[in-house]
Amino acid sequence: MLDIRNITRAYELGGEKAGVFGISLSVAAGKLAVLAGPSGSGKTTLLQLAGLLDSPDEGEVRLEGEAVSALPERQRCDLRLRKLGFVFQAFNLVPVLDAVENVMLPLQLQGRSDSEARKLAAAALDRVGLTDRLHHLPGQLSGGQQQRVAIARALAPEPKLVLADEPTASLDHAHGGPLMALMKALCAERGLSFLVASHDPSVIATADVVFRLSDGLLTGTEVRP
Ligand SMILES: Nc1ncnc2c1ncn2[C@@H]1O[C@H](COP(=O)(O)OP(=O)(O)OP(=O)(O)O)[C@@H](O)[C@H]1O
Numbered sequence: 582m583l584d585i586r587n588i589t590r591a592y593e594l595g596g597e598k599a600g601v602f603g604i605s606l607s608v609a610a611g612k613l614a615v616l617a618g619p620s621g622s623g624k625t626t627l628l629q630l631a632g633l634l635d636s637p638d639e640g641e642v643r644l645e646g647e648a649v650s651a652l653p654e655r656q657r658c659d660l661r662l663r664k665l666g667f668v669f670q671a672f673n674l675v676p677v678l679d680a681v682e683n684v685m686l687p688l689q690l691q692g693r694s695d696s697e698a699r700k701l702a703a704a705a706l707d708r709v710g711l712t713d714r715l716h717h718l719p720g721q722l723s724g725g726q727q728q729r730v731a732i733a734r735a736l737a738p739e740p741k742l743v744l745a746d747e748p749t750a751s752l753d754h755a756h757g758g759p760l761m762a763l764m765k766a767l768c769a770e771r772g773l774s775f776l777v778a779s780h781d782p783s784v785i786a787t788a789d790v791v792f793r794l795s796d797g798l799l800t801g802t803e804v805r806p
Pocket residue numbers: 592593594599600618619620621622623624625626627
């Protein structure tokens with residue numbers, strides 16, 4: 582599904598070099614991969630490259646066998662809409678829109694009619710267990726519920742790959758575990774891949790594969806049976 586080949590993205594600030602250097606990794610369809618590593622090790626940098634939000638200095642990103650990182654921004658934007666989903670630490674829901682309207686947004690951007698978008702959004706919220714919260718605003722939902730809305734929003738357009746940056750970091754432990762169990766179930770159910778950046782042990786415990794980063798380098802890969 583996702584192939585990252587020998588990718589480098591270097592930042593130079595005040596004479597100090599940081600970023601990610603010569604990283605290669607693959608995530609198969611239906612698998613949940615975790616990028617683990619301490620603060621500053623390059624997890625977000627790598628997610629932004631995989632999510633086509635940033636371009637590498639060297640190397641390439643492939644999605645379903647197609648080299649995509651060097652495409653013009655217009656085509657990368659189109660791929661983001663069709664094939665990728667995003668989940669963030671801070672949920673990033675639109676505060677004045679209710680749960681259904683938040684989930685409808687990417688569907689409308691895909692050009693679907695309002696009635697179709699509404700139907701698909703309600704189905705996605707149902708899948709994440711929020712059937713009874715369709716018309717709540719983000720501020721009227723708990724953190725765990727807001728993150729489930731964000732997952733429904735990432736999921737509804739039927740992406741191939743979902744990128745999640747510290748999705749449990751704003752949640753207490755009691756919410757993080759069930760959220761990861763939900764992501765894992767979605768992988769298996771839809772043949773969807775997840776790439777999750779996290780240093781949370783409960784997230785790492787759910788992974789099919791763990792990629793360990795340190796100072797911008799890939800220092801280890803653990804494949805779970
Ligand atoms: N736009 C930028 N300009 C300069 N340096 C940057 C930029 N973005 C990131 N960096 C540097 O690159 C390194 C990796 O940052 P990154 O955000 O990928 O780390 P991270 O593993 O996601 O950390 P955290 O766990 O704290 O989120 C850090 O040293 C950071 O300071």
